[in-house]
Amino acid sequence: MKRNVYVAVLMLFVVFTANAFNLKESGNRSEKDSIIVTFGDKTRLVIYGENRKELEKIMKYDLNALLRDLKVRLDSTNADTTYLREELNGNRYLKDNDKEEKDYVRIGLRGVHVKDGDTEVTINAKGVEVIDDDENSSSDSTYRRTGKRYYKSHRNSSPRKGFNIAVGLNTYGANEATAGYNKVDYDLKPFGSRYISLGYIASATVARGENARLHLDFGVDFSWYNIMFDGNNTIDKNDERVTFPMVMDDTGNVVEMKKSKLVVPYVNLSFMPTISFPHSFISYLSAGAYGGYRIGSYTKLRPEDSKDVDHVRKNFYLEDLRYGLSAEIGIRNFPDLFVNYDMNNLYQDSNGPSVRMLSFGVRLF
Numbered sequence: 001m002k003r004n005v006y007v008a009v010l011m012l013f014v015v016f017t018a019n020a021f022n023l024k025e026s027g028n029r030s031e032k033d034s035i036i037v038t039f040g041d042k043t044r045l046v047i048y049g050e051n052r053k054e055l056e057k058i059m060k061y062d063l064n065a066l067l068r069d070l071k072v073r074l075d076s077t078n079a080d081t082t083y084l085r086e087e088l089n090g091n092r093y094l095k096d097n098d099k100e101e102k103d104y105v106r107i108g109l110r111g112v113h114v115k116d117g118d119t120e121v122t123i124n125a126k127g128v129e130v131i132d133d134d135e136n137s138s139s140d141s142t143y144r145r146t147g148k149r150y151y152k153s154h155r156n157s158s159p160r161k162g163f164n165i166a167v168g169l170n171t172y173g174a175n176e177a178t179a180g181y182n183k184v185d186y187d188l189k190p191f192g193s194r195y196i197s198l199g200y201i202a203s204a205t206v207a208r209g210e211n212a213r214l215h216l217d218f219g220v221d222f223s224w225y226n227i228m229f230d231g232n233n234t235i236d237k238n239d240e241r242v243t244f245p246m247v248m249d250d251t252g253n254v255v256e257m258k259k260s261k262l263v264v265p266y267v268n269l270s271f272m273p274t275i276s277f278p279h280s281f282i283s284y285l286s287a288g289a290y291g292g293y294r295i296g297s298y299t300k301l302r303p304e305d306s307k308d309v310d311h312v313r314k315n316f317y318l319e320d321l322r323y324g325l326s327a328e329i330g331i332r333n334f335p336d337l338f339v340n341y342d343m344n345n346l347y348q349d350s351n352g353p354s355v356r357m358l359s360f361g362v363r364l365f
Contacts, residue, residue, distance in 0.1 A: 160203065195223065272288030336363040
């Protein structure tokens with residue numbers, strides 16, 4: 001009993017002393033300026049300054065960043081915290097901090113966070129968030145399509161800069177009547193004739209504006225024409241010209257073909273001036289010219305209900321050079337669209353039909 005009385009007296013003494021100390025401090029600071037923000041009944045945010053001029057300096061700090069950092073610190077402990085005291089360096093929360101934070105890659109339970117210059121990428125359970133200076137986009141499709149556009153390219157560079165993968169379809173952009181040929185013999189399957197390109201684009205920015213920028217893009221790539229014939233025809237050549245005969249077996253019967261195509265690979269160079277729009281739904285417009293050199297050609301034949309594949313390697317009187325015009329349009333949160341049109345014929349003059357290739361599709365990166 002006496003012990004409880006002693007404890008009660010001691011607690012009253014502590015409370016009295018604390019109140020007296022607070023009153024003294026309050027008296028000393030009566031002429032000081034402060035801001036008190038109350039959250040509920042038990043939480044207060046106190047901002048104290050020597051005078052109003054000192055309080056105005058608060059406007060130079062990013063309080064949102066401070067509170068986000070504080071939340072991470074609180075979440076990092078599993079214990080119930082009754083008293084928390086941390087010394088934080090306020091300079092790191094300056095809005096205009098001349099001291100640039102170093103690049104880093106952080107991997108943890110909260111996901112992956114990468115900082116590269118003005119670009120920050122966060123990948124977690126909510127998806128992908130990409131922040132590039134004053135640009136901010138977030139979604140899985142954004143990362144798939146615009147991983148290159150936002151993450152690895154600076155905001156002042158061309159959106160086309162970097163490694164590129166393009167996939168699409170081939171068709172005849174021009175198919176003129178040619179003596180000795182029937183167009184039906186070399187018709188193409190619309191969705192079987194595919195175009196693939198792998199390459200790299202370098203860029204030089206020649207003009208920068210707030211809403212538009214002009215870039216000169218130089219590219220090198222490897223591309224493939226997969227020309228799939230519609231029907232049981234294939235391509236062959238004799239001493240004078242290219243032919244499109246039916247595929248026959250040893251007994252002279254027509255073979256039903258699952259796949260009959262001509263593959264033509266090229267190495268290409270391109271030059272495409274590009275106008276980018278940092279704050280528009282259309283991210284860029286690009287148009288220019290390209291030229292390529294053929295580095296081979298072969299047919300790929302696969303009969304119906306068979307896994308056997310035959311390859312025949314010949315030049316098939318194909319032109320060694322190709323050149324044409326190209327155009328692209330970039331749409332935010334969507335794959336970029338491209339179209340290529342060859343200005344010269346696919347086959348050598350007088351050795352094959354007069355056809356020109358047209359390719360169109362999307363750029364994935």
